[in-house]
Amino acid sequence: MKVMIIMKGDPSPEQMPPPTEIFQMMGDFNEQLAKAGVLIDANGLQPSYVAQRVTLAGDGPSVTDGPFAETKELLSGYWTLQVESFDEAVEWMQKSPLAGSGIEIELRKVGELEDFGDAFTDEVLVQHVRTRELVKRNADTAYAYLAERASASTN
Secondary structure (H helix, E strand, C coil): CEEEEEEECCCCHHHCCCCHHHHHHHHHHHHHHHHCCCEEEEEECCCHHHCEEEEEECCEEEEEECCCCCCCCCEEEEEEEECCCHHHHHHHHHCCCCCCCCCCEEEEECCCHHHHHHHCCHHHHHHHHHHHHHHHHHHHHHHHHHHHHHHHHHC
16 A cells, blocks of 8 residues: 655754755665665655645635744655555654654555546546656656766766
């Protein structure tokens, strides 16, 4: 099953960017997840002061600029894992640099084909696969600069 692990808490502007040690610890953990074959995606989110909330109303969108101080449950990052159970996802998080920090995470099952029954027709499946191929291409393009930068820094 695919599980999205949502990290709660909005880093204050004083904490951005995080210290190099945090990047290294999270990078080591994410690499461990990737080598184990369970990591599908992971990203940290910028604080809410650089965010927008949009309400999609019938008369057009309503945009509110951050920060969103009145909100108690802002998101600060996420992982998407391919695991056998919620318990396995929790076990992985207990191995993370976040273990013992008091940070709250939320685990949500990602909807998969079998969850939608007959509504997920063969036509919808073909479109889904086609879209996933485009998403992979887009992601490969978006992250190509990282490989270029890493290559340049090792030369």
